[in-house]
Amino acid sequence: MAADPLAPLDALADAPRIRSRKWVDGVASLVVDASGLDAAGREVLEGQIKAALPEARAVRIAMTAAKSERRIVAVGSGKGGVGKSTLTANLAVALARMGKRVGLIDADIYGPSQPTLLNSHDKPRAEKEKLFPVDTPYGVKLLSVGQLVPAGQALAWRGPMASGALTQLIEGAWGDTELILVDLPPGTGDVQLSLIQKARPDGALIVSTPQDLALIDAARAIDLFGKTSVPVIGLVENMAGYVCPHCGEESDPFGSGGAEASAVRMGVPFLGRLPLSISLRKMSDAGTPPAAGEGPAADAFLAIAQRLLDELEKVGG
DSSP states (O other): OOOOTTGGGGGSTTGGGEEEEEEETTEEEEEEEOTTOOHHHHHHHHHHHHHTOTTOSEEEEEEEOOOOOOEEEEEEOSSSSSSHHHHHHHHHHHHHHTTOOEEEEEOOTTSOOHHHHTTOOOOOEEETTEEEOEEOTTSEEEEEGGGTSOTTOOOOOOHHHHHHHHHHHHTSOOTTOOEEEEEOOSSSSHHHHHHHHHHOOSEEEEEEOSSHHHHHHHHHHHHHHHHTTOOEEEEEEOSOOEEOTTTOOEEOTTOSSHHHHHHHHHTOOEEEEOOOOHHHHHHHHTTOOGGGSOSHHHHHHHHHHHHHHHHHHHTOO
C-alpha cells in the first residue's frame, strides 16, 4: 500500500485543527479550524501546513472559525468623580490576566481617560470605515475617542454626534475579543441610550462611593438599565475608607457600607469595595494599573473581576 501523502500533517502541533483532508492528483485540499487565531496566527499555520507537504503540486486550504460569543458589559455611574474609569481599566486588566480576551470601549465622550490609564495613545488603524482597536501594554484592546482627537481639545458634540462616535467604537474590528467593557459617561443620557439600543449589553456594572449623594444617582443609573431590560450584574463601592500613610489611622471621608446596603435594598449583587488610595491615583496617572501587578490592590481587582464573571454567567448568553 502506498504511503499516505498527507501523513506528515499528523506530526504538526496543530494537527487537531485539520477537520478534513483530501489528496487528488498531487493536490491537497484541507479544511482547517482557525478559531481563536488572528491574521498572523492563521498565516503561520498555513505556512506550517504547506511546509509539511513538499511533495504536493498545490495545497488548497479553507480556513473556518467558530463564531465567538462576544459579551458586552456597560460600566456606569449616576454621577462623575466616583472612580468609574479607573475601576473599568483595572477590571479589564484583571480579566485579561485571568485569560479572557478583553476589549475596552472608552465611551466617556466628553472626558476620555482610558488612553492615559492604560498608557496607550496610539491612533487606531482604519480600513473601510472600520476602526481596529489598539493593543495596550496590558493585554487589553482599546478604542477611545481620546485616541482620535488631539490632547486637550474640547469635544463640543451634541447628542447625535456623540451617539455616532459610540457606534463607530462598538462596530470596530474586535476580532476574537470575547468580553468588552464599555466605560460610559456619568448620568443617564444619549450615550447610555444609544449603547442600549445599538449593542444591547449583556449586563451593567454600577460604580458608586458610599456617599448618599452618589448613591442617589447610582440608583437612577440602575433604574435606567432596569427599564431597558439590561440586567444589573453588580454594584461596586469605591473610595470606601482611607488609611493615612503617616499615622496609619483609618477614616471614612465618604462614609462606608452605603453602596452595599443600597445593593441589598435594590436586589442588586454587591461585587465588593475598594478603598480611597493615593498609590492608586499615582499609578493611574502614570498609566500603570495596579491590577497589572501584585499586592492587595491587584488582589482586590481580581476578586471583583471574578465576581463579575460569576454574575455574568448567571444572566446567560
